[in-house]
Amino acid sequence: MAIDIEIARAATMRPIAEIGSKIDIPEDALIPFGRTKAKIDGSYLSSLDDKPDGKLILVTAINPTPAGEGKTTTTVGLGDGLNRIGKKAVICLREPSLGPCFGMKGGAAGGGKAQVVPMEDINLHFTGDFHAITSAHNLLSAMIDNHIYWGNELQLDQRRITWRRVLDMNDRALRSVVCSLGGVSNGFPRESGFDITVASEIMAILCLAKDLDDLQKRLGNIIIGYRRDKTAVTARDLEADGAMTVLLKEAAQPNLVQTLENNPAFVHGGPFANIAHGCNSVMATKAALKLADYVVTEAGFGADLGAEKFFNIKCRKAGLSPDAVVLVATVRALKINGGIAKDELAAENVPAVTKGCENLGRHIENIKQFGVPVVVAINHFTADTDAEVAAVKTYCEAHGVEAILATHWANGSKGTEALAQRVASLADSGTSNFAPLYDDALPLIDKIEQVAKIIYRADNIAIDKGVRYQLARWEADGFGHLPVCMAKTQYSFTTDPTLRGAPTGHSVPVREVRLSAGAGFIVAICGEIMTMPGLPSVPAATQIGLDGNGQIDGLF
Structure with a gap:
């Protein structure tokens, strides 16, 4: 079978107005970016408010492994499958970040015969949303230092400036920097640093x-820092909010593209799930719910991160109530959770699959705690054996859920018909009794502890006196009602990325907390997680280039 980029390049794409017409979007409500992608005009979105909502389906997964899980691929395949069985369905995805595209992943638009296209555009500059977010963020950064240079009327304490700069690239050299060096004309030197754009509070704000x-x-x-008396200074105090909004005016409009099977897909926003809240924009999701009978969306990484934040942050903030959850697993990934090395995955190993299912079972239990019905999708790989697939199905049956084999990577929507039928049945059943994990009124430290103990199965959280004081101060300042956004490794229920399966008896160290007053949540940074990732020893960028015909190679 051809590689992903070859499949995407061979696709017959339809004009974007034709894709919009499938969900009754008039052509004059589309702002075209070429023939195959468009933004949806904001004034048209506001006209949809009185329409009823369709069913909301979340696709999440077990903890990621080097063997792959295929959450985005399954999201696309399920959306195509729902359309195949006669349902009016729309897919909602996040936009890929350039950081992982050139770092570990090499692309993030699905795979095989379950992709969104144009694949190269979506993975690279797309419609410029991330560049706009980067510009708006760094405009605020520039205005902070400029305000200090011209007299610091707001009396900002340079030691307490919390707003950093961002770049949509993995660049560990920028994690900690000293800015304004070079003499009097360049301002007052101070310590600062960069985060990746997808960790920017502005990305979270755009998506909420x-x-x-x-x-x-x-x-x-947005709180950019504090005075010596520890009172907050905001972006509004700097009069930066108007210009930032101007830079984000177009970026705030959802993007419409299509799948390989010419079904509509909204691809909009992209906060990381391990260091941010990991969900596509509320505006795109709500628009899709007004335009379709079924909306299939994803949340980043495993259910311990993406689904937990989807439920506790996005649904809470946007008033959304999911109707069903699809939990994606692969036999290969379950083997790795069962202790098998990546180079041993080709051989059949039912005991390893069964042992690895402990990770799957933990996620099933966690999702059920939110009151939403769940079905497991076994994302098929060619080396999977019947006995291994049967082991997963048997395990899931014992845990009260159905597991369905999905072959969308090889067969497109034909490979998800059974899954689509089951998901539609669950979503229509009215059995969802969704509720977030904790109440708004719970103290911030207790919210962190609830996630750590109930979702991660930790015995306790390790949090020092300074962090406890900061949380107490924010509660006194009126921010105690906010949810918490846990920044943690995606590879494990613990903060140790090497601990696979379903570990218990561990502690979750919270080394720092950050207030995202504009987005409306508290970020708890746990373990060694970085808000500016680094490139691996052999970045995906080394394999990306142009071929003799000027076409892009290396994205996958």
Whole structure:
């Protein structure tokens, strides 16, 4: 079978107006970016408010492994499958970040015969949303240092400036920097640093805002630092919120593209799931719910991160109530969770699959705690044996859920018909009784502890006196009602990425907390997780280039 980029390049794409017409979007509500992608005009989105909502389906997964799980591929395959069986369905995905595209992943638009296209555009500059977010973020950074240079009327304490800079690239050399070096004309030197754009609070704000007015309000609420008396200074105090909103005006409009089977897909926003909240934009999701009978969306990484934040942050903030969850697993990934090395995956090993299912079982239990019905999708690989697939099905049956083999990578929507039928049945059943894990009124430290103990199965959290003081101070300042966004390794239920399976008896160290007052959550940074990733020893960028015909090679 051809590689992903070859399959995507061979696809017959339809004009984007034709894709929009499938969900009744008029052509004059589309702002074209070429023939095959467009933004949806904000004024048209506001006209949808009185329409009823369709069913919301979340696709999540077990903890990621080097063997792959295929969550995005399954999301696309399921959306195509729902359309194949006669349902009116829309897919909602995040936009890929350039950091992982050139670092570990090499692309993030699905795979095989379950992809969104145009694949190269989506993986690279797309419609410029990430560049706009980077620019808006760094405009605020520049205005902070400029304000200090011209007299510091707001009396910012340079030791307590919390707003950093961002870049949509994995660059560990920028994690900690000293800025304004070079003499008097360059300002006052101070320590700062860079995060990756997908960890920016502005990315989170864009993805949680309901419209442009809400976007500007949230941007104005950003706390950029503190005075010596520890009172907060906001972006609104700097009068930066208006210009930032202008830079984000087009980026706030959802992007419409298509799958290989010419079904509509919204690809909009992209906060990381291990260091941010990991969900596509509320505006795209809500628009899709008004335009389709079924909306299939994903949340990043494993269910301990993506699904937990989808439920506790996105659904809470946007008033969403999911109707069903699809939990993706592969036999290969389960073997790795069962202790098998990557180079031994080709051989049949039912005991390893069964042992690895402990990770799957933990995620099933966690999802059920939110009151949403769940089905397991076994994302098929060619080396999977019947006995291994049967072992997964048997394990799931014992845990009260159905596991369905899905072959969308090789067969497109034909390979997800059974899964689509089951998901539609679950979503229509009315059995979802969704509720977030914790109440708004719970103290911040207790919210962190709830996630650590209930979702990660930790015995305790390790949090020092300074962090406890900071949380108490934010509660006193009126931020105690906010949810928590756990920044943690995606590879394990613990903060140790090497601990696979379903470990218990561990501690979750919280080394830092950050207030995202504009986005509306508290970030708890756990373990050694970095908000600016680094490149691996052999980055995917080394394999990306142009061929003799000027076409892109190396994205996969």
